[in-house]
Amino acid sequence: MxxxxxxxxxxxxxxxxxxxDGALLLPRGQLPLNIFEPRYLNMVDDAMAGERVIGxxxxxxxxxxxxxxxxxxxxxxxTAYSETSDGRYLVTLTGVARFRVAGELxxxxxxxxxxxxxxxxxxDLKPSPEDFAFDRExxxxxxxxxxxxxxxxxxxxxxxxxxxxxxxxxxxxxxxFDPAEKQALLEADSLVDRRKALTAxxxxxxxxxxxxxxxxxx
Numbered sequence: 001m002x003x004x005x006x007x008x009x010x011x012x013x014x015x016x017x018x019x020x021d022g023a024l025l026l027p028r029g030q031l032p033l034n035i036f037e038p039r040y041l042n043m044v045d046d047a048m049a050g051e052r053v054i055g056x057x058x059x060x061x062x063x064x065x066x067x068x069x070x071x072x073x074x075x076x077x078x079t080a081y082s083e084t085s086d087g088r089y090l091v092t093l094t095g096v097a098r099f100r101v102a103g104e105l106x107x108x109x110x111x112x113x114x115x116x117x118x119x120x121x122x123x124d125l126k127p128s129p130e131d132f133a134f135d136r137e138x139x140x141x142x143x144x145x146x147x148x149x150x151x152x153x154x155x156x157x158x159x160x161x162x163x164x165x166x167x168x169x170x171x172x173x174x175x176x177f178d179p180a181e182k183q184a185l186l187e188a189d190s191l192v193d194r195r196k197a198l199t200a201x202x203x204x205x206x207x208x209x210x211x212x213x214x215x216x217x218x
Contacts, residue, residue, distance in 0.1 A: 005096055005125055008118035014105065015055040015075055016043045016113050019067065021179040024186055025056040025074040026169040027095045027124040035089040039110035044078070044089050046109070052078040054093060055114065057101070058179050069114070072187050074098045095169075097124035098186065128165045128191035136160070142199050143171070145206035150176070168195045177201060 005011055018033075018040060025031045035044055047054050057073030076093030083089055099116035107113045118124075140159060147153060152175075159167060172185040172194060181201055188194035 007125065008097065008122045011075065011097060011116075011118055012051050012053055013116060014113055015053055015099070015116055016047060016109070016111050017055040017057045017069065017073060018043065019057050019059050019069060019112070021058050022182060023056060023058075024173045024182040025076050025093055025095045026173060026186065027074065027097055028127070028165070029095045029169045029173050030079070031056065031076060031093045031095070031173065033089075033091045033093065035091055036087070041087075041089060042109065043111040044081075044091060047078060048081065053096070054078065055099065055116070056093065057114075058183055069101055069104065069112075070183060072098055072100055072183075074186065075116070097121050123190075131164055131192050131195070133192075134164050134195065136164075139167075139195070139199055142202040142206065146175075146202040149206050164195065165191055168198055172198055 023031065023033075035041055043054065053075050055073045055075045058070045059067035060070050062068030074095050075097060076095045078091055079094040080092035081089065097118050098121040099118050100120060102115040102117045105113045105115060140156075143154070143159070154171075162170070168191060172182075177185070185194055185197055185201075188197050
């Protein structure tokens with residue numbers, strides 16, 4: 001676990017947030033980010049000078065210049081960082097725990113900061129228990145149908161061998177679901193619930209004869 005977080009009281013109660021629709025971070029997952037906006041460059045500078053923690057969160061409407069934040073996000077710790085010659089930051093966040101937004105703070109920083117509550121997500125700080133009901137063959141069949149329809153591919157050797165948590169969370173983060181679907185995966189109560197939701201999304205998409213399918217060959 002990054003930085004040796006053991007209990008939720010070890011985590012910062014105020015975190016800077018990076019609102020980014022369609023970007024999902026889950027505990028122990030790794031999210032690469034290409035940072036170029038000045039306010040978020042500033043945010044990374046401040047994070048690197050402090051606890052190296054940033055909260056990823058989606059938006060739920062509101063004004064375009066300042067959209068409303070979703071109720072639940074996930075904090076990550078900066079575990080890889082580099083600068084490019086044109087002034088961008090290439091950052092990897094490793095997910096630590098989900099949080100509920102308790103309130104947004106009035107701040108002078110160009111980026112937004114929120115007071116957070118981790119109490120509902122204290123189990124995020126330890127790996128999920130093994131799910132003996134996990135039918136990997138059934139899950140991979142659903143994944144294969146989805147990927148075939150989307151003309152995508154994965155490393156099948158890795159998918160067949162990866163622990164359930166790593167497999168489910170990495171696919172939830174990487175596959176091109178819409179923001180509402182990503183949020184549902186984030187908010188799933190447990191790994192089992194997330195795996196069931198992910199399987200349903202894969203099956204629904206694979207069964208849809210029109211939405212997002214590659215053009216038919218005549």
